[in-house]
Amino acid sequence: xxxxxxxxxxxxxxxxxxxxxxxxxxxxxxxxxxxxxxxxxxxxxxxxxxxxxxxxxxxxxxxxxxxxxxxxxxxxxxxxxxxxxxxxxxxxxxxxxxxxxxxxxxxxxxxxxxxxxxxxxxxxxxxxxxxxxxxxxxxxxxxxxxxxxxxxxxxxxxxxxxxxxxxxxxxxxxxxxxxxxxxxxxxxxxxxxxxxxxxxxxxxxxxxxxxxxxxxxxxxxxxxxxxxxxxxxxxxxxxxxxxxxxxxxxxxxxxxxxxxxxxxxxxxxxxxxxxxxx
Amino acid sequence: xxxxxxxxxxxxxxxxxxxxxxxxxxxxxxxxxxxxxxxxxxxxxxxxxxxxxxxxxxxxxxxxxxxxxxxxxxxxxxxxxxxxxxxxxxxxxxxxxxxxxxxxxxxxxxxxxxxxxxxxxxxxxxxxxxxxxxxxxxxxxxxxxxxxxxxx
Ligand SMILES: Cc1cc2nc3c(=O)[nH]c(=O)nc-3n(C[C@H](O)[C@H](O)[C@H](O)COP(=O)(O)OP(=O)(O)OC[C@H]3O[C@@H](n4cnc5c(N)ncnc54)[C@H](O)[C@@H]3O)c2cc1C
Ligand code: FES
Numbered sequence: 001x002x003x004x005x006x007x008x009x010x011x012x013x014x015x016x017x018x019x020x021x022x023x024x025x026x027x028x029x030x031x032x033x034x035x036x037x038x039x040x041x042x043x044x045x046x047x048x049x050x051x052x053x054x055x056x057x058x059x060x061x062x063x064x065x066x067x068x069x070x071x072x073x074x075x076x077x078x079x080x081x082x083x084x085x086x087x088x089x090x091x092x093x094x095x096x097x098x099x100x101x102x103x104x105x106x107x108x109x110x111x112x113x114x115x116x117x118x119x120x121x122x123x124x125x126x127x128x129x130x131x132x133x134x135x136x137x138x139x140x141x142x143x144x145x146x147x148x149x150x151x152x153x154x155x156x157x158x159x160x161x162x163x164x165x166x167x168x169x170x171x172x173x174x175x176x177x178x179x180x181x182x183x184x185x186x187x188x189x190x191x192x193x194x195x196x197x198x199x200x201x202x203x204x205x206x207x208x209x210x211x212x213x214x215x216x217x218x219x220x221x222x223x224x225x226x227x228x229x230x231x232x233x234x235x236x237x238x239x240x241x242x243x244x245x246x247x248x249x250x251x252x253x254x255x256x257x258x259x260x261x262x263x264x265x266x267x268x269x270x271x272x273x274x275x276x277x278x
Numbered sequence: 279x280x281x282x283x284x285x286x287x288x289x290x291x292x293x294x295x296x297x298x299x300x301x302x303x304x305x306x307x308x309x310x311x312x313x314x315x316x317x318x319x320x321x322x323x324x325x326x327x328x329x330x331x332x333x334x335x336x337x338x339x340x341x342x343x344x345x346x347x348x349x350x351x352x353x354x355x356x357x358x359x360x361x362x363x364x365x366x367x368x369x370x371x372x373x374x375x376x377x378x379x380x381x382x383x384x385x386x387x388x389x390x391x392x393x394x395x396x397x398x399x400x401x402x403x404x405x406x407x408x409x410x411x412x413x414x415x416x417x418x419x420x421x422x423x424x425x426x427x428x429x430x
Contacts (some may be wrong), residue, residue, distance in 0.1 A: 138381070150427040177422050180346045184377055187337060187352040190420045192414070211426035217417065270381035 006148050007278040008244050011095025012052045016088045017070055023033045023154055025077040026121070027086045028062065030070040031094060037068045038203065043128035044103025044235060044263045047071060048243050050095030050239040051084035058240045059085070060125035061099060065132055071096065072225050074156070086247075100243045104129045105233060108203040113141040115227075117198065119148040119210025123156045125235050125262075126209050130164075139167055144171040144197045148190025148214065151176050152183045171198060201226030207263075209235040216273060219266050232266040234273070282307050285383060289330050290356045291407055306389035312336075312376035318359060320373045329369050331355055332349035333341045334380025346382045350422065351415070352377065358411055363387035 014031040021027050021213050032038075050056045059082075063072025077086040088094060098229050106129060114133060133140055145164065149155040155174060165172040170277070173193050175186035186193065206222050208215050214236050222232050230246030238250040238257040253272035257262065266273070285303040286292050292300060312318055312328070318329060329336075335354045338408060339347040350372075351395055357383070362370050368387065395402030 148427075150425070154427065175352075177350075177427070179349050181337075181339075181349070181375075183349070184335075185352075187349040189418045191421070192418050213424055214421065214426045217421050229411070 008097060008243075011048070011056075011097050013093050014071065015170065016090050016092045018133075019088065019090055021113060022156055023226055024154070025086065026073060026074065027092075028074045028089060030072050031065070031096060032097075033072045034093075036069050039099060041065055041071075042103035043092075043106065044125055044163050046125070046243075047073065047096050047098030048099070048100070048240070048260060049073065049075075049079075050162070051081055051083055051088070052093070052095065054084040055081040056095075056097075056241075057085065058237075058243065059079040059237075060070040060262075061228060062124035062127050063131075065128045066135060074121065076121050076126070097243065098257055102260065103187070103263075104207050104263050105205070105265075106132055106149040108231075109133070109207075110139045110140065113199040113204040113209075114143045115194075115199050115204050115206045115222075116143075116145045117190060117194070117206060117208045117210070117222075119214040119218075120150065120154075121156060122208075122210030122214075122235070123147055126207060127157065128161075129207055134170075141203070142171065143169065144199055145173070145243075146190055146193045146197060147172070147174045148193075148210065149174065149176050150178075152179050173197065184222050189217065194218065194221040194225055204231065206232045207245035208232065212273070213235070216257050219270070219273070223261045223266075229267040229270055233263050234266060234269070235262045236260065236264060236269070282309065282383065285309075285332065286389055289332075289383070291330055291358055293402060297404055299397075302393050303385065306386040307362070307383050308392065309384075310382050310383070310384040312380045314376055314378045316376050318380075319370050320361060321370055321427055323370050325360060325368045325370050326387050328358060328360035328363050329374075329382040329384050330361065331357050332381040332383065334382075335377040336382075337375050337377050339375055340378060341373065345374075347373065347428040351418070358408075359385065361412060362406060363391070378411065385424070389403065 013201040014033045016030045018030040046058045046060045048056050049059045059073045062074045075086045098258045164170050175188050201251050206227050208218050236257050240258050241247045241249040245256045250257040313359045337349040337360050338351045339349050359374050
């Protein structure tokens, strides 16, 4: 039985089942509810994770939406709360509220090509979408995954990307901002991969997540490639408190990122995101 | 075997180029092949050519003394390597190394500069093709400088 969220303000206790170090300062946690199974989530949604005594942070779901045994979260230590979460060891308890927000519009991608553009930790909220697409691969056209990272040592989910790259039904390209001679892959920013990728701009849904400046550049490159703003979806980050559209902390223009997002179409947010060429 | 003029004609860089201009450029062009690890040119060398990549991958590198070279961009099929031949003092500001076996068309810069001076239509067509590449790389450089994946 899924745990019913009677009070969305009340964190439910979860146990850290596994902890895996991904990169320096970045870990993936698997969390299991002390009672019952995890509620279902849609790719692109997030939970509010509460590190007891420290505070709460919005963290995307980054695991397989088909698996209900645990919630998977990839956390990067940037401050007090994320640091406390990233430091949790197996056996520790953490508070969970969620899942919240609107995820990737995968139904709208059926029958079309899908172009995933991820920068840095932005691959975390996109990974459930990739799992969901792969689970029903036949429903989609060409699937292209473009990933940008700072350096080869900082590529998130590197082994998984390598496995995906072996598949003949996926085009996976990874680029880094700079590298030494040991790296034989692409060097350059991830938006620069967009014109080189193979998709039909008239019939492609683009899913983009990464630092906001990177998303702005990517949005411009996607528009230049001929994808319409309504078919470009970005996942936004704003500081959150209530996560259910009450407190106004996460306001972004007329929208609340927690409730109307975090995934929003470029058509809706271009002006506030300052993407001029629309 | 396909002639250089045909290869140039099909290269995206020359899309929409007039046949007469294609012939003029082909007169300055030759096929070149670089083994993996081989340098197309090194920083500080005279910029006496530029390259249209046909197959393979080329890394653009900067060297800091006492450190291994750092690649800041890679270029592949259909892309152009080198713009320093356009502007005095015609010297490379970075190195270009073939990451894998790379086939390219090398275009003799002095030869093409001479033809562009003699035929400003040709010169303008070349500029119209180089400018967007330079702008795109400038944008990419801006994004790289921001180091967006770091902690901020
Ligand atoms: C919808 C949503 C989904 C998110 N998903 C994830 C996720 O899957 N994994 C994850 O690790 N984080 C994710 N975040 C970001 C996470 O919520 C913040 O990093 C966290 O709240 C920071 O709290 P803190 O107390 O650790 O740091 P703070 O004390 O709030 O900040 C410390 C420093 O880090 C900087 N900072 C804050 N947030 C970020 C950031 N996102 N990137 C870079 N620097 C930052 C601040 O400017 C400040 O300088 C998500 C945020 C949102 C809104
Ligand atoms: S976090 Fe409270 S309104 Fe969005």
